Amino acid sequence: MNASTQSHAFDLSSSTVRELNSALHALKEGSNASLWRVTNPRGLHAIAAGVDAPVTVEVDGPVGYYCGGMNKHATIHIRGSAGVGVAQNMMSGFVHIEGDASQAAGATAHGGTLLIEGNAAARCGISMKGVDIIVKGSIGHMSAFMAQAGTLTVFGDAGEALGDSIYEARLYVRGSVKSLGSDCVEKEMRDEHKAQLFERFKTAGVDGQIDPGEFKRYGSARNLYHFHVDNAGAY
């Protein structure tokens, strides 16, 4: 840590999420209050939601719904598991979860990186719009539903109906895929994709340990891009 960086401690057993978020939202550009240590989160909701500053928030324990929601610029590190919709609609920044994530992790997120060390439940990356999601464990059913853009990298397995009604997002899965959703197909893994995957490995801290060739790529067959009655059975 830079010597001039100020560290702030926030104990959520004696102060409120409102007070924490209010302080984080009040940060001005150029502020040196760049490290925030949050203790006793106890599954509380909306921790560090709506942050719009390049700060680091370290949360010591499990968080509830929507931690880091709509994040811009911030690095949010969760030493525990995360509830529904972690980093939902994130625009930029980095959200790192040491444990597992519940449903809809990274839902609709436009940018930034979401790194989950454990597993992610159903609908991981639903309607994602540009975020890079990396899951070191497995993901649940209906993940990347209507995924528009960005990448979802999964080191473990994927549940049923992966990438249903997917648009232009890229999905990389190392393990098994229980089933693919409508209009989602396996695609050729070319060098550009292996290079992209290698970048994700670096983010996850496993570059050099895993061969990108172990992954398969999935994306849109683009057959449902225009509604046609002959495709009605696919819905």
Add this chain to the structure above:
Amino acid sequence: MNEHVKNPNAAPRTLPRESATFDQHTLAEIRRAAATGIYDIRGAGAKRKLPHFDDLLMLGASISRYPLEGYREKCGTDVVLGTRFAKKPIELKIPITIAGMSFGSLSGPAKEALGRGASQMGTSTTTGDGGMTQEERGHSKTLVYQYLPSRYGMNPDDIRKADAIEVVVGQGAKPGGGGMLLGQKISPRVAKMRTLPEGIDQRSACRHPDWTGPDDLEIKIEELREITDWEKPIYVKVGASRPYYDTALAVKAGADVVVVDGMQGGTAATQEVFIEHVGIPTLACIRNAVKALQDLGMHRKVQLIVSGGIRNGADVAKALALGADAVAIGTAALVALGDNDPQWEDEYQKLGTHAGAYDDWHEGLDPAGITTQNAELMKRVDPVKAGRRLANYLSVMTLEAQTIARACGKSHVHNLEPEDLVALTIEAAAMAQVPLAGTNWIPGQTGSF
């Protein structure tokens, strides 16, 4: 001419008779379905005849209550929305707001015109699926930002620029339905805003991606409040189907304002069968929504906005008398801008329709330049003139509502009450829960007449 008149010697015979069940419209739909294999998609709301505000009458003052002087005595029209939790409630000069309509569905000039007209009259406009445009934010003094299942164009910067947030659960034209914006309207700008390839059919989800049910909604609202530092009112909009329970659950989830949209409320594009057969009429949902608020002790604390087929000041007065705090207009606002105007009759004819019936808004060919992304067609909307027309129309509606309120002896339109109303039909009496005119009979509530 009758055959007997032409030829008195002709034998009497049965005249050709069309079926009420299989009428010409029904027959044409069967033939169209058989030929194409696909259902009809169109814009607007329910077109069938429904019990509506025209089936109610206001009771003017008489000996038991006295009226206010039309040109002398004040009749207030202002409304404050979001007084429950928001630090910065919205203050409107008139109780008529502009409903959510997307950029993408509407052209940029049309959105600008809505903003200009509404702002001139001191009321709000609402974004739609696809995000916030500069045209609308720049010209709307008060702008409500819709939070929709698709989250197209959703970002925290725009949320902070908004004056209120409307969590859209559903809309009256299609409660339980998502949406589809056909490829013709996905211009480069629309595609960029929605992070989609150009020219593809764009689907809007029917459910939110990160919450399900009332308990989750409560947490979602808490998150939106946290992101906006508890400043902005949060609305919850539902399509009218179970208004009592939906209103109660929205209040429980922490809404500042509940918006209930009846089946006459318009859509940019949905299946005809959905529009005409799912949901309930506007008239049938107001009292139940108000009852939910009253049962929770929240009437006038959580504000109720009613929409779906509001056309004139009488409709406004009647909706408020039934307990709404404000109304929202969509289709009527588009007509004020120039939608379905007879001046484009020749072009409507070329599209196989006529002025007054045009509803293929999803095709992007609107001769009036409103429901299109075609650069040439949208030039037909002059945002300044169209905005002026909307302001005029809103002004007339307000004057009409005041006229009725004064006649009922009310110094504010919010003082109108159900006791000021009677119904012309048994159906309207039952739905609005007011007596059939000339009786004390409220079907389902009081004795027979």
